[in-house]
Amino acid sequence: MPRYLAQLHQIQCHSTLAELSSAVVYLSLITSRAPYPLDSIAAMPVPLTVAVPAAAAGLAYLNAKGAVGYDYHLVTSFLNPVFRAKWRQFRDRLSxxxxxxxxxxxxxxxDNVYLIFEGRSWTYKQTYGLALKYGTWLKKHYGVKPKEIVAMEFANSEKFMFMWFGLWAIGARPAFLNYNLTGKALSHCVKVSTARLVVVDPSFSDNITDELKGGLPGVEFVIFTPDIEAKAECIEPVRSPxxxxxxxxxxxxxxxxxxxGTTGLPKPAIVSWVKCIVSSGFPHRWLQLxxxxxxxxxxxxxxxSAALLGTLNVLDSGATVAIGRKFSTKLFWPEVRACNATAIQYVGETCRYLLAAPPQIDPVTGENLDLKNNVRLAFGNGLRPDVWNAFKTRFGIDTIAEFYAATEGTAGAWNLSRNDFTLGAVGHVGFLANTLLGSQSAIVAVDWEKEEPYRSSKTGFGKKVGINEPGELLLTLDGSDIEKGFQGYFNNKKATSGKVLRNVLVKDDAYFRTGDVVRKDSEGRTYFVDRI
Known part of the structure; x- marks a missing residue:
């Protein structure tokens, strides 16, 4: 048995000594003969029909009290891709x-379907073949080399996926441009990426103005028209070494x-291979996709959210990802029903918008279609407590998988919720997960005047908050090798260093600053409070 699994089995569930002792004594009494003949009843063996249910109830109580099964599933789901990343690095197969x-x-x-978009589907084999074609096209016609950054401005579509994996196929690195940006903001994003080639969805060709091109000398813009797309898909694929x-x-x-870019121009966050590997390996295990x-x-x-925790999440599971071109309350449920989705992704207030939309009615039968779906879970971040149960009830969804994370962050919080116990929480852990993963973060007191973590005037150190007290969430970094956990912003040392705090709780420690205030209660539930 792997060492980390052996350690998991050695850890006791989270209950008080009295609770644990009482449960053990109770189970001993109902499953064995009494050691002393106190009376005839005590000396008699308890029938299995009584002993087994009672023992099961006792164990269920301990499991529920300490969230042992929940934690075991969370921790093993997380550790699997972490060890895979190390193995992939050893084999030089990180991509x-x-x-x-x-x-x-x-x-x-x-032959499993990997991708569905607007009624069309592509298997894993077909997606792989097209990735090779796109990569060959980029390499042959534009001389794209390994480690080169190529910017791509695409709407949600199959072409986004083929271009992305085509770049990875030849060892290049994509920079995902927000297609809503124009002018100065778009020019900035292209410039800081250092890309010499930008491939553009024809839907956004109007964004590529003469003024934009004039401000970016040496950058080639390729509008991926249907003619060029046909050339890319007809090319003889060559697998790069x-x-x-x-x-x-x-x-x-x-x-x-x-x-x-809410506090200035957008910054390019470096997303590492290990983050991609964990994103592809952890969520689908945790969600059981x-x-x-x-x-x-x-x-x-x-x-x-969609790139890492959506498409990559599915990639390593053998399941299917269905992509909508953009969020729309009118198209959301028809597309979900058309692809027979069993899981959906939300971000921010999308669930509130769906809840506010009127019921969709079958034009033939007049039937309310709210419950006519196969969705068993909704996965995302930002679902508010007042929407949580109303959304589940109206659309017949059993499970909410809420999380907290940031693109450049080093860790996250996760809450797989099937009842009201963790309603509204962005994360939930029991004793087991807290013991193994709790060192990944700290919640510290805030100096509200300075809008930064509090520091003692005597020691210079901060302090952790108590149970249920709000504080800024900090994510743990290796003080001797910051880049191992936090790769920062590409070619922006000032912004990168601004997210790192040192000597926070003890000398030489280091943390990533999230800027988010959270609180954690005695049951291991974490709640988002505010943004600093």
């Missing part, structure tokens, strides 16, 4: 191109994904 390739060449998964995809460290750049599940997302692929 997730290999995950797609393995699925495409495996007879068990090759493994050496083109060689990576020496798991923290190396896999993608550039831009921040939203597998073939023939269909995961539907209409969230923008240029952001990490």
């Amino acid at each position: 997730l191109f290999y995950v797609l390739e393995d699925a495409a060449l495996n007879p068990k998964t090759a 493994d050496a083109d995809r060689s990576e020496d460290k798991s923290q190396n750049m896999a993608i550039l994904i831009y921040t939203s 597998k073939h023939p599940d269909v995961f539907y997302t209409s969230m923008p692929l240029y952001h990490s």
Whole structure:
């Protein structure tokens, strides 16, 4: 048995000594003969029909009290891809191109549908073949080389996916541009990426003005018209040698994904290979997604939620991802029903918008279609407590999988909720998960005047908050190797260093600053409070 699994079995569930002792004594009494003949009843063996249910009830109580089963599932789901990342680094197969390739060449998964978009579908094998074609086209016609950054401005579509994996196929790195940006903001994003080639969805050709091109000398813009698309898909595919995809460290750049730019111009966050591997390996295990599940997302692929926790999440599971072009209350449920989705993704207030929309009625039968879906879980972040149960009830959804994370962050919080116990929480852990993973973060007191973590005037150190007290969430970094956990913003040392705090709780420690205030209660539930 792997060491980490053995350690999991050695950890006791979270209950008080009295509760644990009482349960053990109770189970001993009902499953064995009494050691002393106190009376005839005590000396008699308890029938199995009584002992087994009672023992099961006792164990169920301990499990529920300490969330042992919940934690075991969470921790093992997380540790699996962490160890996989180390193994992939050892084998020099960090690129997730290999995950797609393995699925495409495996007879068990090759013909599984990986991608659905607007009524069309592509198997793992077909997706792999098109990725090779797109990569060959980029390499042959534009001389794209390994490690080169190529910017792509695409709407949600199959072409987004083929271009992305085509770049990975030849060892290049995509920079995902937000297609809503124009002018100065778009020019900035292209410039800071250092890309010399920008491939553009023809839907956004108007964004590529003469003024934009004039301000970016040396940058070539290619509008991916239907004619060019046909050339890319008709080219003879050539698989680039493994050496083109060689990576020496798991923290190396896999993608550039831009921040939203709410406090200035967008910054390109470096998304590492290890983050991509964990994103592809953890959520589908935690959510128990597998073939023939269909995961539907209409969230923008240029952001990490849909890209990493949507499409990559499905990639390693053998299941299917169905992509909507963009979020629409009118199209959301018809697309979910059309692809037979079993899981959906939400971000922010999308569930509130869906809840506010009028019921969709079958034009023939007049039937209310709210419950006519196969969705068993909704996965995302930002679902508000006042919407939580109303959304579940109206659309017949059993499970909410809420999380907290940031594109450039080093850890996250996760809450797999099937009842009201964790309603509204962005994360939930029991004793087991807290013991193994609790060191990944800290919640510290805030100096509200300075809008930063509090520091003692005597020691210079901060302090952790108490149970149920709000504080800023900090994510743990290795003080001797910051880049191992936090790769920062591409070519922006000032912004990168501004997210790192040192000597916070003890000398030489280091943390990533989230800027988010949260609180954690005595039951291991974490709630978002506010943004600093």
